[in-house]
Amino acid sequence: MMKCSAGHTLFASLTPIYSVILKNPGRSFLSISSTNLTKSRKLLHCHQKHQFYKEDIMVATRYPPPWFSIAPMMDFTDNHYRTLARLISKHAWLYTEMIAAETIVFQKGNLDRFLAFGPEQHPIVLQIGGSDLDNIAKATQLANPYGYDEINFNCGCPSPKVAGKGCFGARLMLDPKFVADAMSVISANTNVPVSVKCRIGVDNHDSYNELCDFIYKVSSQSPTKHFIIHSRKALLNGISPKENRSIPPLKYEFFYALVRDFPDLRFTINGGINAIDEVNAALQEGADGVMVGRAAYHNPWNLLGHIDSAVYDAPPNTLTRRQILEKYQVYCDQTLGLYGPKPNLRELIKPLLGFFHSEPGNGLWKRKADAAFQTCTTVKSFFEETLVAIPDSVLDSPLTAAPIGFSDVFADAKTILPPPYAVREEELLYA
Numbered sequence: 001m002m003k004c005s006a007g008h009t010l011f012a013s014l015t016p017i018y019s020v021i022l023k024n025p026g027r028s029f030l031s032i033s034s035t036n037l038t039k040s041r042k043l044l045h046c047h048q049k050h051q052f053y054k055e056d057i058m059v060a061t062r063y064p065p066p067w068f069s070i071a072p073m074m075d076f077t078d079n080h081y082r083t084l085a086r087l088i089s090k091h092a093w094l095y096t097e098m099i100a101a102e103t104i105v106f107q108k109g110n111l112d113r114f115l116a117f118g119p120e121q122h123p124i125v126l127q128i129g130g131s132d133l134d135n136i137a138k139a140t141q142l143a144n145p146y147g148y149d150e151i152n153f154n155c156g157c158p159s160p161k162v163a164g165k166g167c168f169g170a171r172l173m174l175d176p177k178f179v180a181d182a183m184s185v186i187s188a189n190t191n192v193p194v195s196v197k198c199r200i201g202v203d204n205h206d207s208y209n210e211l212c213d214f215i216y217k218v219s220s221q222s223p224t225k226h227f228i229i230h231s232r233k234a235l236l237n238g239i240s241p242k243e244n245r246s247i248p249p250l251k252y253e254f255f256y257a258l259v260r261d262f263p264d265l266r267f268t269i270n271g272g273i274n275a276i277d278e279v280n281a282a283l284q285e286g287a288d289g290v291m292v293g294r295a296a297y298h299n300p301w302n303l304l305g306h307i308d309s310a311v312y313d314a315p316p317n318t319l320t321r322r323q324i325l326e327k328y329q330v331y332c333d334q335t336l337g338l339y340g341p342k343p344n345l346r347e348l349i350k351p352l353l354g355f356f357h358s359e360p361g362n363g364l365w366k367r368k369a370d371a372a373f374q375t376c377t378t379v380k381s382f383f384e385e386t387l388v389a390i391p392d393s394v395l396d397s398p399l400t401a402a403p404i405g406f407s408d409v410f411a412d413a414k415t416i417l418p419p420p421y422a423v424r425e426e427e428l429l430y431a
Helices: 004-010 017-023 034-039 041-049 054-062 079-088 101-106 133-146 160-164 169-174 176-188 208-220 252-261 276-284 294-298 300-304 321-335 345-352 362-375 379-389 409-413 425-430
Strands: 068-070 124-129 150-155 194-198 226-230 266-270 289-292
Touching (some): 079 321, 150 169, 176 208, 252 409, 294 300, 321 379
8 A cells, every 4th residue: 555655745736726616516517519419420439339327428418528638647737737738628638647545535634735626627537546445435535526527547557656665556457356346436436437547468467368358357347438548568667657658569459459349348548649630540440539648748739729629620729829828827826825835836837848849939938937937936927037038920829730640550550450359268257
């Protein structure tokens, strides 16, 4: 079990005080008319393929489906980044950082700091991690009043702080019975959908059949019908979490074989996807959703800015970078120093470091930012000191064409699918 103190340092998110209104479970939700749902070819495909559970239907009527989501990333997908992301895309599904169940339980007198969020962040998913069923149950109960739209269980993080000392994250793929129990506990203590995020394997347990055994056991012994699959295995010894995002090879063929072999489940693909045309190509080849991590963080304008129109057939984002910064400054003014010394100016500006990716003046802006952190005490003064480096043509221009990606990799993967999975007799007995 992960020690409480580790949870305190790993998973803190800082939140403006107005967001505690989310504790009202009777909050208003965005609505989508049945006419618009019918017009969407992607949602029609989703309904044809799957018989949604009642909780899934409830969420689907509030928001578009999770065709695109931003991956949970520790130290990155905090409230500050999620606020910026929502200003750029209205429809992308947002995820919290992974929050340890123990952190929620032992910080129940200070939960706003970890769980509260602004109402504009819907749809939003809470990702929790843990290895103690009692704490997982308690954490779920404590999170309910905040009104998350889904709860996701982490079975994919390869960090030694999580998979080692904490004995959860990717290591839990070796114990599908526990994962099924955990998912049953989460589902029994909430009325929103639940999902699992995992890798395609762990260390030498990396065959397609072993992956299928995990999916089969978890889905047959719990209410879990949605899996987010990072299409790399996790190596728990010898390499860092960063290296785990690049050294193990991507095996999209495993993902699409799961889509083939488990037609009653929903699968979201994750790993190595960096461009809009790659997102749409993955969906067209049969993925129920696409999750993008670092690319959405390090180049938010060029990726997230196209999500609403290119993925959801919704009106495009018409805000300029300058207008988004003005709105983000309002949030920062309300949030700076909310918890004494935290969040500080550097933490609030961190999500903007990729905002001018590859644009003229980007390098100079970052150098000015480094200097401004030493002298500025407000976001307004920070922008006054630094934005002079960015040409008006960049600040005031609309979105340009989306960067080109490698959209044929998913079709290629479908030409090398592993043989179909057959449930072994011992698995039937196990279930």
